[in-house]
Amino acid sequence: MKPVDVLVISDKYDFTTDFVCLELEKRQVNYLRLNRDEFHTYKIQLDTSNFEIYVTMGNCKFNISNETLKGIYYRAPIFLREVNQTERSIEEQLYSEQWMSFVRNLLIFEEVIWLNNPEKTYKAENKIVQLKYAKKLGFNIPYTIVTNAQPELFNEKYVVKSLDTAFFNIKGKEGFVYSNIFQKKEIQNANLEWAPVTIQDYIYPKTDIRVTVVGNDVFATSITSKGRGVEIDWRIVKDDVDFTTVSLPIHIQEKCIQLVKELGLKFGAIDLIKSEENNYVFLEINPTGEWAWLVHTTGQLIPQSITDMLVSK
Template sequence: MADPLPVLVVTRPDDVTADIVVAELNRRDVPVVRFDSAEFPHDLAFSAMIGGEGLRGRLSTGTRRAELGAVRSLYYRRPRGFAFPGLDEQDARFAVLQARFGFGGVLASLPRCLYVNHPHAIADAEFKPAQLAVAADLGFVVPSTLITNEPERARTFAAEHGPVVYKPLRACPYRQGGEARTVWVAEVEPDELDGSIAATAHLFQTNVQATAHLRVTAIGDRLFSVRIDSGDHVDWRYDYDALTYTDVETPSGLTRPIGAYLERFGLAFGCFDFALRADGTPVFLECNPNGQWAWLEDETGVCMTAALADLLERGNA
């Protein structure tokens, strides 16, 4: 009998969410090869041949090995970037690019492999303008949104569509006074929108008058919905201790557009966030193609770990 095909798990060592999934795959006797991009090339080696038989070769960590032409699925979580600390700045930059387009390119080209999610699909789906445009095209209710670097246009939008919130277009490390800070979603007034807006792109959006929020985690063709009650917080991530969670049925009107959204971006997994109006209407806010979900399982008992393990174990079979 042939050896069972492995699942590759690409993430950093301290990824607790990946730990949970790997433990479940181990319980099922599904072979797992876990590694982090930052381990290349010191603790990670590969060779790939591409020819008439397509792509084949092998990948080796300190303890495991995988045949690149026989990978069941790849779970792409949150790996650290490539790093070459022993090289000077110019050589390190060259080495990082070669690693990204060489090793990274091979990982993105595995035959007959199910990606959860493909790293290129994740990158495409992280652009908020694309998310909102696709959501509107698929029939989701989407709040009026302006993306601009024109101060006067921003002030006009805020006056006409207020109350409005500011949202960063991309999360990034930010430090103030030597301490890490988070740029939260926050309500803004027209007179706060000064000339500094001209310095870069900003996203402003009508503040949905929500009674609660809904997180829908899509794993393959299965949907897991949790209602999040957050009190008066505009950004519910601001205070997790103030949140309450309820396992709920997915609104029937969301099933088809969520499936179409995943297909449009080539995703097998996504965390959808909606604001719930008083009449129950879900308003699309965003979809994180690599979002966190395990804490919702802890809070509600919804079995998302098993669903994700099912998907990875099944692969493209």
Template sequence: MILILSSDDDVHAHHVMQHIAQRGHSATLLNLADFPKDAHLIFEAGQPSSRRLMQYRGQTIDLSKVSSVWWRRPQPYGMNPDVTDPVLDHFAIREVDEAIQGLWLTLDADWINVPGRDQDASRKAWQLDVARAVGLTMPRTLITTDPDAARAFVAKEGVDRTIYKPFQGSEDAWRETRLLKAEELDKIDAVKYAPVIFQEYIEATCDLRVTVVGDQIFAAAIDSQKAAYRVDFRMDMNVTITPTTLAPETVAGIRKLMKALDLTYGAIDFRRRPNGEEVFLEINPAGQWLFVEDQTGQSISKAVADCLIDRARTDNIPRLTHPLLNTIPGPQPAPAVRSDQTVAAR
């Protein structure tokens, strides 16, 4: 059984489900925004045949039969509005998260991506450090809450030669990557309120979106320098996107990066300098790809569907070693779920 954890309006999930259906398989989409308000969990422990059920929208999902899971974009839990006391509401959220995160660890399934690895890989500081370690070229970067350190970095890079950006955006507080202007220097003390990412500005002939699905690498060139806003192509999606070929050293670095981060899927952004050098910017373990697929014809949706199907077992033979335990280096047991490893987008 294939399980997809995402939202009802996720067009990427629905595209993949169509490809799964075309291959004669089926997938179930589970929206955690329904839980626990409009869904119920039944989890029995203590023996292999114990029930792991989710009663959801008039159906019962037998989670013990799940063998392939896509951790696409899980939504925040839908808490019951009857709980109005903030203290009790916080307690309930923690209890829900503990139960659900523990449940995922019990599934005898392959994940795209393993939840903890997915969330770790989305951390900008970590992914930048790993990218450097595997040999990818990357911009000079400063993450700081110190105004003096920020001013020193800008002085070295130069005004109009420094970009700044947030760690992550949300629908109600989304911020694009911006080029620092001279008139913004008097606002730099604001970094003391929350850390900011500063980087050298990379002159480019184009941006690159590299989508990795298992062993497949789909590289596309985005003609961002002809867009209305050349710093961040997301501000003007009326751009030409074409398939491209990456330098061998970039491909090698990408494979090392995916292995080091323990990811099956990732959407990676690069910039290609005028001299051809490809500079790593960031990786999104749940990044979008349809805007690339629509223009390039690259079969990314099919690749994701194939990967989920190939990982879904039709037998009921349990694995000798739990797949999540296989990802933990060394002899130590599986670590407890950290308090910050909550559902994505919370």
């Protein structure tokens, strides 16, 4: 029976998690990776006599207990967005719901380092809650309206985005909604009755900054195209942008670290924009944000920082 020092909850094809697992192996840490899409291949039992979990994978048996467990790396959003809900069988629905409940019950391990705790992630995934916390800490935030009515607008252009990440099934294919720029008249003439949208001040020229925070470690990256900021959502033209490690002013670094802590997190992927006047504006934070592309493009030591935290207990 192998004791587990670090538990990893992820998916089979999550390459971001692979970086952390490779670092754990390099350090010879006893870790166990459970993929949510492979739970049916494991034999798992939770015993309430001592609140330990026993996992069998083939010929290997693992013991997860408060005695040895130091950290849990939880790589999944809490708001699960299934684009094919109506096409799922009863067995598939049961699998998803009951295993998700099992994962939430891992909160019995209250004393370990969670990166991130599902309860805190649930709260931190809410965009307006993020803006409230950021504003409280002194961040500049864009003027934001959430509405399903025709709002009174004063500027000529605005950024329009979904309130939550929006996935769709369109003729058997998955669709994703990016942030878009609209003229005032287009917004005021749009039919918004069916769902609220987020309308924010349009700021340009600007440079997008991705800030990855792990505890007190801050990794900042500028996102530009041909040396200039990207006017639209940079993800639309992601193959034509450059990622460059940059240094943030100390007071902005401190605000980023404090925001992650105020939300009860250990990790956060923060999106800022830097205006032409060198003002930094907070857009959002993702408690389960991607960062593998930053390792590939900038060589930032994010997996090393995450592993440091997971084994720090």
